[in-house]
Amino acid sequence: MSGHVSPKTTYYAIFGALMVLTAITVTIAFINLGPLNFPVALGIAILKATLVILFFMHVKYSSQLTKLICGTAFFFLFVLFGLTLSDYLSRGWFVAPGGTAAAGTRVTIGPPAPIAEPAGQTESDTEPQTAPER
């Protein structure tokens, strides 16, 4: 096999770009952008990962099949994140009459009701009174 041979300068340039992006993302971590911090950091990480995949892993010069398989990984990752978050993030957006917004997010199941013992439990007023007598 003899794949595409990239010039060394390409690798050094990509490495330089990755270093610059790292410096940017670390700098931004010390600036409060409110809700924007997360998408900005994630966007830079995706950009860095794309550079590594395209040039270090040679996907840019690979066959269509390799590209497809590589894309499959991120497609299913997107399905996993997308479907799960679209469920959890949208809970509580709409509350049906008589319903509760917290119903699905945290279900608390209490301890089971104490089983009434027939003898010596006179203080329990929940003891079944309709036990059939023999």
Place this chain on the structure above:
Amino acid sequence: MWIFLVTEVMFFGGLLMAYLLYRVWYPLAWSEGSLELDIRLGGFNTVVLIGSSLTMALAVRSAQTGAQKATVRWLLLTMALGLTFLVVKFFEYREKYLLHHIPGPNFQFEGPEAAHVQIFLSLYFGLTGLHALHMVVGFCVLAVITWMAHRRRFSPEWYTPVELSGLYWHFVDIVWIFLFPLLYLVDRAHHLS
């Protein structure tokens, strides 16, 4: 190899999904937890790991062009950088151990969010621990490849093992590219103002 990497993406994807959900639920704990991580050590390790990806790419290139001695040299440099990463990681873990920040019965943390910070640190150890395990595996693979390169097993016609171990090494690098901002960076700023 690519199919294997796809399964690896989903393997880490599950843990990242857990990270995202708990982050949505406990943003305050995430903010406090990420302040506990040393951004200098994490940043240093990021540079080291991306550097090792560069040397790995150059090793593959040397194998492609038939420069056998250069291949061995670049592979050894890659292993050295990988080892540096693991040593730094060891000291990060050691600090957590000394501070009793390892989740479990001996976990100690001051503050109202302590219970949820424990969840953050559990995910931190789960994600970085699995990543470090991949690094150890990659290191062992590279040791074998380096030995084979030293024995002149590869040529421009056949260098598949070098290329495949390179793919694996770059994948581990990509995982860290996501872990570093997610664990060390994103929620830090919200504590500043």
